[in-house]
Amino acid sequence: MRRYLLQRLLLLIPTLVGVSLLVFLMIHLVPGDPAQVMLGERATPQTLAALRREMGLDQALPVQFGKYLWGLLHGDLGRSLRSHEPVVLELLQRFPATCELAVASMLLATTLGVGAGILAAIRRGRAADYASIALATAGLSLPIFWLGLMLVLGLGVLIPLFPISGRLSPGLSVTTVTGLYTVDALLSGDLRAFGDACWHLALPAITLSTVPMAVIARMTRSSLLETLAQDYIRTARAKGLPFRLVVVRHALRNASLPTLTVIALEFGYLLGGAVLTETVFAWPGVGRWLFLAVQARDFRAVQGGVLLLATVFIVVNLIADVLYAWLDPRIHYDT
Amino acid sequence: MGLDPALEGDGESFKVCDNIYETLVAYCPESTDLRPQLARAWEASDDRLTWTFHLRTDVRFHDGTPFNAQAMLFSLGRQFYPDHPFHQVEGTYRYWKDMGMDDIVAGMEAVDDSTFVTRLREPYAPFLSNLAMNFCAAVSPTAVQRYGSAFFKNPVGTGPFRLLEWRRDERLVLARNESYWGPKPALERLIFRPVPEASVAYLELRRGSVHGMDNVSPEHVQAIRGDASLQLLTAPGMNVAYLAMNLEKPPFDQVLVRRAVNHAIDKQALVDNLYQGLAIPAVNPLPPTVWGYNDTIAPYAYDPARARELLREAGFPSGFDTELWAMPMPRPYMPQPTKVAEAIQADLAKVGVRARIVQYEWGTYLDKVYDGQHPMALLGWTGDNGDPDNFLYVLLDKNAATRPAQNVAFYRSEPLHELLVAARRTTDRAERAHLYRMAQEIVHADAPWVPLVHATQAVALRAEVQGFRLHPAGIEWFHPVFLRR
Numbered sequence: 001m002r003r004y005l006l007q008r009l010l011l012l013i014p015t016l017v018g019v020s021l022l023v024f025l026m027i028h029l030v031p032g033d034p035a036q037v038m039l040g041e042r043a044t045p046q047t048l049a050a051l052r053r054e055m056g057l058d059q060a061l062p063v064q065f066g067k068y069l070w071g072l073l074h075g076d077l078g079r080s081l082r083s084h085e086p087v088v089l090e091l092l093q094r095f096p097a098t099c100e101l102a103v104a105s106m107l108l109a110t111t112l113g114v115g116a117g118i119l120a121a122i123r124r125g126r127a128a129d130y131a132s133i134a135l136a137t138a139g140l141s142l143p144i145f146w147l148g149l150m151l152v153l154g155l156g157v158l159i160p161l162f163p164i165s166g167r168l169s170p171g172l173s174v175t176t177v178t179g180l181y182t183v184d185a186l187l188s189g190d191l192r193a194f195g196d197a198c199w200h201l202a203l204p205a206i207t208l209s210t211v212p213m214a215v216i217a218r219m220t221r222s223s224l225l226e227t228l229a230q231d232y233i234r235t236a237r238a239k240g241l242p243f244r245l246v247v248v249r250h251a252l253r254n255a256s257l258p259t260l261t262v263i264a265l266e267f268g269y270l271l272g273g274a275v276l277t278e279t280v281f282a283w284p285g286v287g288r289w290l291f292l293a294v295q296a297r298d299f300r301a302v303q304g305g306v307l308l309l310a311t312v313f314i315v316v317n318l319i320a321d322v323l324y325a326w327l328d329p330r331i332h333y334d335t
Numbered sequence: 336m337g338l339d340p341a342l343e344g345d346g347e348s349f350k351v352c353d354n355i356y357e358t359l360v361a362y363c364p365e366s367t368d369l370r371p372q373l374a375r376a377w378e379a380s381d382d383r384l385t386w387t388f389h390l391r392t393d394v395r396f397h398d399g400t401p402f403n404a405q406a407m408l409f410s411l412g413r414q415f416y417p418d419h420p421f422h423q424v425e426g427t428y429r430y431w432k433d434m435g436m437d438d439i440v441a442g443m444e445a446v447d448d449s450t451f452v453t454r455l456r457e458p459y460a461p462f463l464s465n466l467a468m469n470f471c472a473a474v475s476p477t478a479v480q481r482y483g484s485a486f487f488k489n490p491v492g493t494g495p496f497r498l499l500e501w502r503r504d505e506r507l508v509l510a511r512n513e514s515y516w517g518p519k520p521a522l523e524r525l526i527f528r529p530v531p532e533a534s535v536a537y538l539e540l541r542r543g544s545v546h547g548m549d550n551v552s553p554e555h556v557q558a559i560r561g562d563a564s565l566q567l568l569t570a571p572g573m574n575v576a577y578l579a580m581n582l583e584k585p586p587f588d589q590v591l592v593r594r595a596v597n598h599a600i601d602k603q604a605l606v607d608n609l610y611q612g613l614a615i616p617a618v619n620p621l622p623p624t625v626w627g628y629n630d631t632i633a634p635y636a637y638d639p640a641r642a643r644e645l646l647r648e649a650g651f652p653s654g655f656d657t658e659l660w661a662m663p664m665p666r667p668y669m670p671q672p673t674k675v676a677e678a679i680q681a682d683l684a685k686v687g688v689r690a691r692i693v694q695y696e697w698g699t700y701l702d703k704v705y706d707g708q709h710p711m712a713l714l715g716w717t718g719d720n721g722d723p724d725n726f727l728y729v730l731l732d733k734n735a736a737t738r739p740a741q742n743v744a745f746y747r748s749e750p751l752h753e754l755l756v757a758a759r760r761t762t763d764r765a766e767r768a769h770l771y772r773m774a775q776e777i778v779h780a781d782a783p784w785v786p787l788v789h790a791t792q793a794v795a796l797r798a799e800v801q802g803f804r805l806h807p808a809g810i811e812w813f814h815p816v817f818l819r820r
Contacts, residue, residue, distance in 0.1 A: 031699045032696045032699045036702055037698040037701075038344075039344070039429075041666075041701075041717070042433055043701065043705070043739070044432070044433055045739055046437075047432045048739075079425060082345075084426050084487055085488075093503055153538065157541060157542050163544065164535060164538055165539060166506070170528075279532050280532050280535055282529060284502070288504070288531065289504065297698070
């Protein structure tokens, strides 16, 4: 297991170099000069030249890439062109917000999705099954942006239960330790700020959870149905074990592997930042930041952002692989 | 986004900087006329090359550093002198370069604590307007030395507010400067929050969780006007959206053709349908908010019959084929460029001008347009310093028609050039305004553009917010603002 993990972690390096090269080339091969885009209507030749020099665009492409890789080796992703801040710092500031939202959404999606999936499977062909299928289909097909706005209008304005946007009320503040406001509030023992942060999380988390919830529910249902049709389940039931016990003890554990894969994948996506949800709720996460960086041709930010997302995605999947082995003793990675 | 006034180039940064920093001279509350701020008074020498500023002596920066001529020398000198210890910084002193200050300024000097002198290379009147811009604000030398390249997030100025907290993309909190030299602001705290989705911002305002929002989008105008708990402030912005005809490409070398195109386009329809009323039809390149605007010029009326007649006269009885280039993305002066292009295309078709719409990605578009590859192109401009020179010289002088050109009509008029240069050299405001009014007449007659519209800026506030005034340059000053209980 340890050797396998080491191998997988070492594989990260060539993968990330590949990703960097790809992103680098994509950014530099699309038409349009980033300096020109940034300056817009007021691009005088002098300013353009100064900015191109500042951005390193006056050097040959291989030189630029070499410098970029060299910086990368030292943990230096360069500075964002829009904010003058080191990209690493920019990411460190935004990633916790994305993380907090992703975790909250996944908690919601997993609890409700797995629950609905089990219910549908054991009540196959009955009202609960159809209801959960309908819910899952709706979750998959509702446009996120629209859903977000409707939640804002419904639960934020017409019945003002929740705050509409942002992470914390104007009067409150937390000392940043982890960057996760809920955790930071607890660390400093500020229950009011904790409640406020949770309150702010509610609407964006609900919005963001719909798609993964639907996917998880469907996957749980189908894999549980498949497992329930196996011989050993029939044997267990024939032994006289109560159905509930059979489902929880015997079926669910075996049926959980595909669900786990889906959860890991969806979590990976959410950690990549959710542009639409972050835009609607003014959530200061990685998604919107990266989106704006692409628009502004802030290429150092784009390179750093994509690299972070690739790393996160690979690591989350690695964790899922490790969990498989834990859940299913038949799976070994060492051989 | 950052808070070093000399490094920033975007409006969002300046909205905050406007409340933290101050300049030698400042714009008046509702116009781009100038008033004293950190300088009590100033005078130009007879040859108009030496400008002497007499500074206030009762001003301190937020960090306690006294404001004086040395501080001013530091603030401007770091941008001007290549050997200044803070000249090489992370970023570019963009506006100093953009406004051509390197070519304008010959040197500067702190004569004594309260006397600051700049020498110019040649007489250049708009210089004073440049000094009112953010990049010429006084920054605390102590703070710049202390924070170095991190000054942009530790801003220290002399203004009515100071920075308290800044969480990027989330909120920026300013606190009242308790030792401000002028009338103290009424607001204790001022919180800026970025809300990217206009509908959500509007809902926040309606709910009362924010006191105001800017960049109001046209779709919410009706609802805001009908809501007694809200107020809508609108004012023409300091911008122009225009259609440039490339004089280097026939048939646009013929003035009759250019006038015909001017008569062919229905600007009021653009305003009504594509700006939802948040714009005014343009007559001149200069918006009416800028002094020197010529309000005696009669616009080319929307008159397709007259347009056809002019085309016939020019030798195009059955019109001609051409291209209409359009921006690929919304700009502040034109939120829907593709739709504007389609409307103009339809208008032109009515008089026999068959225009194909051409679009490129934004950077490429600018490259090609500055290079003059277009027959007709949409573009626009947002004024920097509120001086007529900043529209007329920058966009229409013959010197601006060398590639990469900002004069994208490639319009080269000797009489216009003479007027614009004369207006730069005299410091007499009335005389300058007179010259600019004549300049607009020449541009009107030669018709290198179709000046399309001036987009209106709109700010929505809760009814209890008082004292806020919309400035033509988009400045948002909060020190006079208070909340009615």
